[in-house]
Amino acid sequence: xxxxxxxxIVGSGPAGFYTAEALLRLGRPVEIDIIERLPTPYGLIRGxxxxxxxxxxxxxxxYEEIALDPSVRYFGNVEVGRDVSVAELSDLYDAVVLAxxxxxxxxxxxxxxxxxxxxxxxxxxxxxxxxxxxxxxVPDLNVRAAVVIGVGNVAIDIxxxxxxxPAEMVSSDLPDYAARVIQGSPxxxxxxVGRRGPNxxxxxxVELREMGELENCAPVVDGVQLxxxxxxxxxxxxxxxxxxxxxxxxxxxxxxREKKPKRVHxxxxxxxxxxxxxxxxxxxxxxxxxxxxxxSVGTGEYFSIPxxxxxxSIGYRGIALAGVPFDDVAGIAISxxxxxxxxxxxxxxxxxxxxxxxxxxxxxxxxxxxxxxxDFAEGAKPGRTxxxxxxxxxxxxxxxxxxxxxxxxxxxxxxxxxxxxxxxxSIEQLLAAID
Ligand SMILES: Cc1cc2nc3c(=O)[nH]c(=O)nc-3n(C[C@H](O)[C@H](O)[C@H](O)COP(=O)(O)OP(=O)(O)OC[C@H]3O[C@@H](n4cnc5c(N)ncnc54)[C@H](O)[C@@H]3O)c2cc1C
Numbered sequence: 349x350x351x352x353x354x355x356x357i358v359g360s361g362p363a364g365f366y367t368a369e370a371l372l373r374l375g376r377p378v379e380i381d382i383i384e385r386l387p388t389p390y391g392l393i394r395g396x397x398x399x400x401x402x403x404x405x406x407x408x409x410x411y412e413e414i415a416l417d418p419s420v421r422y423f424g425n426v427e428v429g430r431d432v433s434v435a436e437l438s439d440l441y442d443a444v445v446l447a448x449x450x451x452x453x454x455x456x457x458x459x460x461x462x463x464x465x466x467x468x469x470x471x472x473x474x475x476x477x478x479x480x481x482x483x484x485x486v487p488d489l490n491v492r493a494a495v496v497i498g499v500g501n502v503a504i505d506i507x508x509x510x511x512x513x514p515a516e517m518v519s520s521d522l523p524d525y526a527a528r529v530i531q532g533s534p535x536x537x538x539x540x541v542g543r544r545g546p547n548x549x550x551x552x553x554v555e556l557r558e559m560g561e562l563e564n565c566a567p568v569v570d571g572v573q574l575x576x577x578x579x580x581x582x583x584x585x586x587x588x589x590x591x592x593x594x595x596x597x598x599x600x601x602x603x604x605r606e607k608k609p610k611r612v613h614x615x616x617x618x619x620x621x622x623x624x625x626x627x628x629x630x631x632x633x634x635x636x637x638x639x640x641x642x643x644s645v646g647t648g649e650y651f652s653i654p655x656x657x658x659x660x661s662i663g664y665r666g667i668a669l670a671g672v673p674f675d676d677v678a679g680i681a682i683s684x685x686x687x688x689x690x691x692x693x694x695x696x697x698x699x700x701x702x703x704x705x706x707x708x709x710x711x712x713x714x715x716x717x718x719x720x721x722x723d724f725a726e727g728a729k730p731g732r733t734x735x736x737x738x739x740x741x742x743x744x745x746x747x748x749x750x751x752x753x754x755x756x757x758x759x760x761x762x763x764x765x766x767x768x769x770x771x772x773x774s775i776e777q778l779l780a781a782i783d
Contacts (some may be wrong), residue, residue: 354731361391363696366713424747460623483773491656497544498661734744
């Protein structure tokens, strides 16, 4: 019997779990340790996916089966780079797979970006999703208008969360502290602004259509900004998806003004040049754009949107872990189809960048599991027992999967009627739930 290949997967988001799944399916002896910096597993499924899209999170049931496989062990509350280094993991494991995602906001790089009232999507979404890094953000939503910069699904999630009624959020896992702030806000208008045209918007049609079905909020689109057809799209599949979005936007535009107290405005062909105000945001100045040769270029025409809240949602980036080659422009690890260095691999957003849906991460896991199978006939390094010893010598409090289930039981027990859970937000609360 060959010795088990020892694999450390760093990060317990979709990419980490799909890699573990693919390794288990190799049919070879493997010992897989999933190392996660938070006490809680599942990455952006818990900390990113919108609180009112409960069904999307059901995929975690599958991940739980993987975590409970006898070959898999979960080491929560262990941060690679702080508690243990990549180099140390490489000494202890045959293979180390980075599945750490890209958790930081890309910056706009314009004046006024650091004013009070500007929150990047990673921080704002993390706040309303009870992410321990952001639960203490306390954004000031005592504003009438907000500008969301970006026209992707994250931007649309943010806009929707800001305008939904309490009744529409009943079954969500929105934490009470965020519900109080959002639902107590006098906000009436959210502006979503994209630098290119409607056919370049990245939102998917289900999410877009949802904006037309909200109880208290009407979508506002100016038909002048909408083309009649989708052109210059070589992929038949993408052309169909874009045509659906365009049809939905036209349907919104034809509705005219609806009598609802809140509005989400879709604006295209504009990029922000300045966030203005005193210490706090008072508005955003935009330059109108046109698309030339596939690129958006400024027209020299400007306009402003007064607002007290700006939520840039223009993408994410990762950070370099010591010893990992990193592309600082793209904000991702440098790899060749997932191979970073001998015995070191990358999957998911830290490999490809922040795009695609949950399932897009599965092929990454399959590919890297294939690399590992090709690179190792059998295992040679000790893996988990030595990691456990190292962490305990450093007094790191590791959270096991059984501990996570205790946390989950407390969260489920605290759920109000109709909701699945009430998340605990701080590391202290999460660890206390285990005790
Ligand atoms: C706001 C938002 C909403 C989304 N909504 C949807 C949706 O509705 N449907 C859909 O299909 N897709 C959605 N996506 C996309 C989906 O979430 C991603 O495709 C997927 O989560 C990427 O997986 P990942 O494993 O690469 O990264 P992540 O999910 O980010 O997981 C990375 C994990 O690594 C951990 N980690 C990071 N650094 C370290 C470290 N140093 N040591 C140990 N652990 C570490 C993190 O804590 C995290 O748990 C959404 C994305 C965002 C940002």
